[in-house]
Amino acid sequence: MNSNQKSSENRNFPLNISDNRQIVLNRLNERHTQSQVVNSQRKNIDSFGNGNIHEKFLQHFIQYKLAIVTDLEDMTKKIQGNDLPINERTQSLNDLFQEKRTELLPNKKFGFSRQQTTKKQENENKSESHPESSICKSSSIVTPNNNDSVIYDERFSLINITGPKHFIIPNINCSSDSFISQTVYLIDLIDCTIEICHVFGSLIGRRLKNCKIYAYPISGSVWLDECINCDLVFACRQLRIHQTSNCRLGLHMASRPIIEQCTNLKVAPYQLVYKSLEQDLSTAGLSINNDLQKLLQIGV
Incomplete structure (x- = not known):
């Protein structure tokens, strides 16, 4: 009786090993699948976040670029409007000085007999x-x-x-x-x-x-x-x-x-x-x- 039990146990031992091996493989496959899903989700999240960052950066960049271009155009117009030779600028300042002197110079008081x-x-x-x-x-x-x-x-x-x-x-x-x-x-x-x-x-x-x-x-x-x-x-x-x-x-x-x-x-x-x-x-x-x-x- 004891010998029969031992023989049956010996016959079941390989089956238990193969089952355990299959179980382990299944678990490994599940974990691998789960890790792939997690990695893909991370990639999607990262790509989505990077896309938002790039989009916001481009929006700010375009706004700053337009502001800089507008300022440059205004400065160019002002520079072109005041682009006079040195002698003309000097003469213009002299003319302005003469006019202001004419306007602001006080009268002198005279006494006449x-x-x-x-x-x-x-x-x-x-x-x-x-x-x-x-x-x-x-x-x-x-x-x-x-x-x-x-x-x-x-x-x-x-x-x-x-x-x-x-x-x-x-x-x-x-x-x-x-x-x-x-x-x-x-x-x-x-x-x-x-x-x-x-x-x-x-x-x-x-x-x-x-x-x-x-x-x-x-x-x-x-x-x-x-x-x-x-x-x-x-x-x-x-x-x-x-x-x-x-x-x-x-x-x-x-x-x-x-x-x-x-x-x-x-x-x-x-x-x-x-x-x-x-x-x-x-x-x-x-x-x-x-x-x-x-x-x-x-x-x-």
């Missing part, structure tokens, strides 16, 4: 009879009766005159050494004709009515304010016109004009022709070929 007043009246009477010779007799400073805070050199200035009268600036007795550094002031004139027969640094005209002004080239700026029904002929580096109406302009300009609160301005080319015109244009830093008057339209 009766005798001085009488002499002044006599000089004015003489100037009315000989207007051309009165311009350059002295270099005294005059100030108009209105509230303009400006100091004027009467050699190159005409102030508070009612015509009809004709003037030439400068007089032949004046020295020509420093005209290009001088400013011509024409203030509160009615029905006057003025010929400016030399290259000056700048010209300022205020409250001109029914006047005619014919000027040789101006090396700096021409500034007109509150002019009505005038004929104005200028060649200049820069033109500024404010609160002016019903005027006819003959212009030669080296830069874009500044025009504010003006009506009915009629524009034509510079009309003066004389022997030394090209030389005077060169002295004033202007050129026949560089003329921007065409930018203005008739009937501004």
Whole structure:
């Protein structure tokens, strides 16, 4: 009996080993399958996360790129708008300085006795009879009766005159050494004709009515304010016109004009022709070929 049991146990032993082996193999296969599933899930998660990261990066990159391109375009426009040669920038700054000095320089106070007043009246009477010779007799400073805070050199200035009268600036007795550094002031004139027969640094005209002004080239700026029904002929580096109406302009300009609160301005080319015109244009830093008057339209 014992021998039979032993023999049966011996016969079952290989079966148990093979079963255990199969069980182990099955478990290994299950674990391998599970690990493959887990790995594939990880890969999917990683790829999905990386895709979101790449997409967000691209969105931010495109936004930053557009912002940078926009800034570069704006800077390029500003640089192109201010791209002037050094001499033109220097002249523009000088013109601006001259205008600000004209606006802000305070009046000087003078005390006059009766005798001085009488002499002044006599000089004015003489100037009315000989207007051309009165311009350059002295270099005294005059100030108009209105509230303009400006100091004027009467050699190159005409102030508070009612015509009809004709003037030439400068007089032949004046020295020509420093005209290009001088400013011509024409203030509160009615029905006057003025010929400016030399290259000056700048010209300022205020409250001109029914006047005619014919000027040789101006090396700096021409500034007109509150002019009505005038004929104005200028060649200049820069033109500024404010609160002016019903005027006819003959212009030669080296830069874009500044025009504010003006009506009915009629524009034509510079009309003066004389022997030394090209030389005077060169002295004033202007050129026949560089003329921007065409930018203005008739009937501004």
